[in-house]
Amino acid sequence: MKRFFSETYFNNPENKKALEHYPLIGDGKDGEVYRLTHNKCVKYFFKKETCKKELEALQLGYGSPVIPKLYEYGDHYIVMEYVKGTSLARHIKKEKSLSVKLTADILNMLDELKDIGFARWDAEIRHILMNEQGELKVIDHKRAFSTVTRVPVKLLKGLDKYGLADEFLNTIKKLNPSRYREWRREL
Template sequence: MGNIKDLVGKVQFDGDRPIVVPPELQWIGQGRSAVVYRLQGTDLAIKIFYPGYEDLAHVEGEVYEKLNNHEFFPAFYEKGEGYLTMQYVEGITFYDCLVNGVAITDEMVQRVDEALEFACRLGFNPSDTHLKNILLTTDDEVKVIDVVRFTQEFDCPHWRDLKKAYETFYQRRYVPKKIPRFFIEFIIRLYRKRLLPI
């Protein structure tokens, strides 16, 4: 995958903002430590870590290698200096399910539980599992993405709290399944400040 390495080398950042990107790379999304692109015309996703976070490519690559291309996670292909290559998964996040009114079902929640339990059996401590790190694929499968923090040692309550909110509020008949983005962001801010009774 020499061509991938060349493309990654052409990406330039200003902090966490990509300022030079080859036209072959189509932006998918970005988070706290990396940006993800799709290589146009392929089913390949490339995760490029920001300056100062390049070592996380090795950490996350090792997690994916141990997950061994299990069905709950994207297939993993290669780790390089500051980047990873993996399967591009067509679908929408659970966050976008809420925004677009796509119902999140008990079965979907159960699949996330199964994915995290599988990771725990391998000795990982699944962390940072939130609405934007869970995908509903076009084949109605569920995949967990962004596993870089699965090696953290502290107890991360994100998924546990999301499940509690799902069971306590979302499943009620009168709660709308399509929720405005601004309201979701407001709830997230309250949660981060620990101002919600969860």
């Protein structure tokens, strides 16, 4: 497989300028994401420690249907699957509702994150991506092992912003009554 960057490429801060030739598709306090090809992107991290935390989660989740594929990494970067689609936040902003199927898919996604072994199996709605086939992928896992989750508070908070938290919980109540009761006890 062709490597995009050598192991120590970004140890020289000047080399980060090479990423400016690629489209910037996301940025935040921890780094920037650039699209490399039709199916790969690179996440450049400002701090090695943050990159290491995200890498650990991607390695543990390798092969999971809800985790982007990992292709290459170094001290400050991770090349991973580019998920072509939209965020759950954009989807619900447009649709203004959650289908029963999407709610079931979200519940399965949360279970998968738990099964992988993440302590934080909750996700913000902007970090849940829906690919063109409607499959869910979760990005931004730097806190996968440092934050313990018992209830998907971040997910519910995001859904509540669009007035959909109650609809989501009512569907969960029908799909999985015991999970609903468990979450209600914790909320």
